[in-house]
Every structure is written in structure tokens, then in C-alpha cells.
Amino acid sequence: MAAGEPGDLGVYSFRFLPQKTFQSLSTPQTTSRLRQWSMLGRIEAQAFGFDQTFQTYRKDDFVMAFFKDPNVIPNLKLLSESSGEWLTLGTEVKKVEAINVPCTQLSMSFFNRLYDEAIVRDNGYIVKCLDSFCDPFLISDELRKVLLVEDSEKYEVFSQPDREEFLFCLFKHLCLGGALCQYEDVINPYLETTKLIYKDLVSVRKNPQTKKIQITSSIFKVTAYDSVGVCYPSTKSHEQTFSYFIVDPIKRHVHVLYHCYGVGEVS
Incomplete structure (x- = not known):
């Protein structure tokens, strides 16, 4: 079967979930703190759904499919280095790097x-x-x-x-x-x-056997490259510029937490 044909489990497709809001970033208290920390207006969380079984060992395929998906390209937000305006990815991703981030802490x-x-x-x-x-x-x-x-x-x-x-x-x-x-x-x-x-x-569930709460999300720190070099999360590298993909394999959701280092909103 040629790659991409119906029934090929290798092809992920995505949909944007604009109705999913992240209260943690929008409460008045958090907004006030993010303003003080110079992150307001530069940090964003977005949600996308996907249609195939997620397998951690295929994370690179998953992330590459994400960046090439026609429902992601016009919706995934990033900040312009020059203008400081929110944009969408206006370039073709050629290579991705997805680093596993352990997520085991419950307290x-x-x-x-x-x-x-x-x-x-x-x-x-x-x-x-x-x-x-x-x-x-x-x-x-x-x-x-x-x-x-x-x-x-x-x-x-x-x-x-x-x-x-x-x-x-x-x-x-x-x-x-x-x-x-x-x-x-x-x-x-x-x-x-x-x-x-x-x-x-991060998603959690109670293990039916042990009755203990366990984390079900897989997390990756993501960088994408076009033909010139790094294009996402920014063309400039900085410890405080990041994008984390938090994948819920049960609900088939991916949450994208993005921040671009710079001067945040002051008023």
C-alpha cells in the first residue's frame, strides 16, 4: 500500500480546536502575573485533535505530519521576531526535532x-x-x-x-x-x-487496576526547520523561547504551549 492511501496507519491528520480554552492562562490573577513577568502577549496555548493512534516511538512522524497538515498551517500561532505580531507559519517545514520531556510528577x-x-x-x-x-x-x-x-x-x-x-x-x-x-x-x-x-x-486518569492516578500525556519540546534553518518556535534561539507539545493519546488531543522571549505587554 502506498504511503498516504486510506487505511495507512502512518498518516496523521489534525483539526484545530478553537473552542478549547486554557483558563490557567486567562484568569485575571494569571494575566496580572504574566504581565509582571513580561510574558503576557507572548505566551499562548492551543489545542488540536488528531485521528490516529498515537505511538511515542513515531513522535517525529507525528510532529512532521502536524506541521504539514492543512488544518494546522493557517492556525498554529507564532510571534514575528521583527514586528512582535502573532503570525502563522508561512514556510514549509523540512525537518523536525521532538525531544522527550519526562512527565511523572503528580504533586x-x-x-x-x-x-x-x-x-x-x-x-x-x-x-x-x-x-x-x-x-x-x-x-x-x-x-x-x-x-x-x-x-x-x-x-x-x-x-x-x-x-x-x-x-x-x-x-x-x-x-x-x-x-x-x-x-x-x-x-x-x-x-x-x-x-x-x-x-x-497535562491529562491524568485513575489506573483501573491499582486505583492510582497516573499521567497519560506524552510531552515533547519541539523545534522545526525550513530550508534556511530554524523556523519554529522562532528563528532566534533562546532558553525562554519554547514550544511544548502535550499529547493526550486517549482523547487524541495535542496541546501546544508556546512562548517567545521578548518584552511582554505592559498595560
Whole structure:
């Protein structure tokens, strides 16, 4: 059977789900925080449905099919580097990279070690430190130090596998923010917003046998290339420019969480 013929399980097709909204990004409280962190107007979540059984080992085929799908091309949003306007992908994707992002954490107690290690005080205040730079980020507290400075004494509080977890990635992205980020003095806004977005994007179910809650989503950090080079999530690489695909194989939905580093909306 030639690839692409009916019945060929290899071909994914997608549909845009504009009716699916992500409350975690649109509540007044979150909007206010994203504005303070210089991410408002530069972060977006979108939902798409797909029609075939998702198999993790075929993630590259899945992502490539996504970028080539006629229902995705006019709907997938990204920010223009030059104008700062939201656009759709106006170029043909030739190659994709989809990096597996582990997603096993079911509790925010994952971050309790920030208190245990005196990075955050019991009252929630983040411990300050002498200013230093880890380009392009100003480090003025122990939290940013543990997130960014590999030779700092408390960096090992989070192991490398911990740092690869989607929950940690999300938390770190919110803590570092955009180009004019006004950092928080207390930890709670970061933890609360991380939890809201995580719960909004990631699917869970109760295992019928064990009765335990388990995560059903597969997550990939995605980069796409056209004939010139990187075209998505942006032509410019930055630690705070990202696109995560959160795939729910049961509902056959893919949630796209996108952010492009820069100066967010201020009013």
C-alpha cells in the first residue's frame, strides 16, 4: 500500500480546536502575573485533535505530519521576531526535532526542597543573594541561582532527571520570565501559576487496576526547520523561547504551549 492511501496507519491528520480554552492562562490573577513577568502577549496555548493512534516511538512522524497538515498551517500561532505580531507559519517545514520531556510528577511537594535547603524561607520569601549575571538573566536571589548557576553550592538540590521533568521546566520558565521580568519576592505566585498551567495541559486518569492516578500525556519540546534553518518556535534561539507539545493519546488531543522571549505587554 502506498504511503498516504486510506487505511495507512502512518498518516496523521489534525483539526484545530478553537473552542478549547486554557483558563490557567486567562484568569485575571494569571494575566496580572504574566504581565509582571513580561510574558503576557507572548505566551499562548492551543489545542488540536488528531485521528490516529498515537505511538511515542513515531513522535517525529507525528510532529512532521502536524506541521504539514492543512488544518494546522493557517492556525498554529507564532510571534514575528521583527514586528512582535502573532503570525502563522508561512514556510514549509523540512525537518523536525521532538525531544522527550519526562512527565511523572503528580504533586507540588516536588518543590518542598526549596524550603528544606533554605532557598525559600518558611514564610515563603525567597532568600536574596549578591547580584550576578548569568547572561541574559540577573541573579539576585537563591532561587535563580539554583535554576541557572551550575557551579553554585545548591545546584545539586535538583538532580539532572529532576530538571528534565515538565513540571520543573514550566516552573523555571515562569521564574525566568521575559525581557523585562519583575521578579517576585515570594515563591507562591510561581508555584500557584505552575500548578494551574500544568493541570490545564497535562491529562491524568485513575489506573483501573491499582486505583492510582497516573499521567497519560506524552510531552515533547519541539523545534522545526525550513530550508534556511530554524523556523519554529522562532528563528532566534533562546532558553525562554519554547514550544511544548502535550499529547493526550486517549482523547487524541495535542496541546501546544508556546512562548517567545521578548518584552511582554505592559498595560
